[in-house]
Amino acid sequence: MKYEDGIGKIIISEDEIKKKIAETGEKISREYAGKPLLLVSILKGAFVFLADLVRTVDIPCEIGFMCAQSYYSGTTSSGSVEITLDLQQDISNYHVIIVEDIIDTGRTLHDVVQLLRLRSPKSLKVITLLDKPEKRAVDFNADLSLFTIPDLFVIGYGLDCGELYRNLPYIAEYNG
Ligand code: IMP
Ligand code: MG
Numbered sequence: 812m813k814y815e816d817g818i819g820k821i822i823i824s825e826d827e828i829k830k831k832i833a834e835t836g837e838k839i840s841r842e843y844a845g846k847p848l849l850l851v852s853i854l855k856g857a858f859v860f861l862a863d864l865v866r867t868v869d870i871p872c873e874i875g876f877m878c879a880q881s882y883y884s885g886t887t888s889s890g891s892v893e894i895t896l897d898l899q900q901d902i903s904n905y906h907v908i909i910v911e912d913i914i915d916t917g918r919t920l921h922d923v924v925q926l927l928r929l930r931s932p933k934s935l936k937v938i939t940l941l942d943k944p945e946k947r948a949v950d951f952n953a954d955l956s957l958f959t960i961p962d963l964f965v966i967g968y969g970l971d972c973g974e975l976y977r978n979l980p981y982i983a984e985y986n987g
Contacts, residue, residue, distance in 0.1 A: 817972060819984035822965060823958055828940075828981070829863070831957040835938065836867025838955075839908065847933070848872040849905035851898065853879050853923065856912035859969035859977070860940045864910060875900055881919045892922040907932040912969050913941040917951035924951075941965065941982070958982075 839848075850868075852861035854876050865874060878896035907927060914920055920937060927935055942956035943963075964987065966972050967979030976985075 814975065817966070817976065817986050818979070819986040821981050821983050822960060822963070823941075823968075823982040825980045828957075828968060832860075832863050833867050835955065835957060836864055836869070839864075839868050840870045843872075843906055843908075844870050846906045847904055849875055849900065849902060849907045849932075850910050851875045851877060851907055851927075852910045853877055853912070853919065854896065855977070856969045856971065857910050857940070860912055861910045864938075873900070873905070875902075877923065879919050879923055881916075892919050894923070894926065902927065902930050902932045905932055906934045907936070909935070909937045911937065911939040911953070913943065913965070914939050914951065914953055914956070915943050915946045916948035918949055920953070921949045921951045940968070941970075 848870065850861060850865060850872055852858060852874065861874065875898045876896060877894060877898055879892055879894050881892045909923060911920060924935065924937065936954040938955045939953040940957050942953060942959045944959060945962040964972065964985045965982050966976035966985045967982045969977050971977045972985050
């Protein structure tokens with residue numbers, strides 16, 4: 812299939828994303844002022860979201876990366892989560908916010924949160940750009956979801972299909 816043919820209807824525009832992220836950055840800056848803050852992005856999908864979000868945060872903060880893989884190919888969840896890259900920091904002195912691209916079955920974040928809790932951060936919250944509540948397989952919810960979407964496979968703004976389309980500046984439906 813041609814690359815362009817995979818790009819379906821735009822579900823969330825660049826402007827809508829930008830506006831929500833600005834609000835979120837303000838909120839974080841207010842709530843975490845004076846606290847040691849660590850924003851943890853789950854690679855690869857959340858790298859674009861973190862990069863934009865962090866530039867709307869105007870208090871001191873550090874960033875970290877973890878790589879958790881739950882989708883090995885195609886558009887369905889494999890059912891198991893593998894941590895292939897872990898944080899370098901000791902998080903016990905930080906208020907940690909996990910920054911994720913999308914919550915689908917909830918398995919990835921359920922496992923990541925369980926792992927990070929064992930390391931006793933000062934606090935632990937989860938912010939996700941997108942939430943697909945219809946597909947939840949485990950009981951997990953973010954502290955903040957910027958957009959709730961129906962059960963569609965989406966691409967762009969960090970989200971891929973077969974490693975492509977992460978560079979689209981908006982969120983679109985994937986035309987499979
Ligand atoms: P979960 O473990 O099922 O919640 O899946 C979370 C991960 O699956 C996300 O971090 C994404 O990498 C991937 N994922 C889930 N839904 C989509 C989608 O619609 N498009 C692209 N990736 C997705
Ligand atoms: Mg992801």
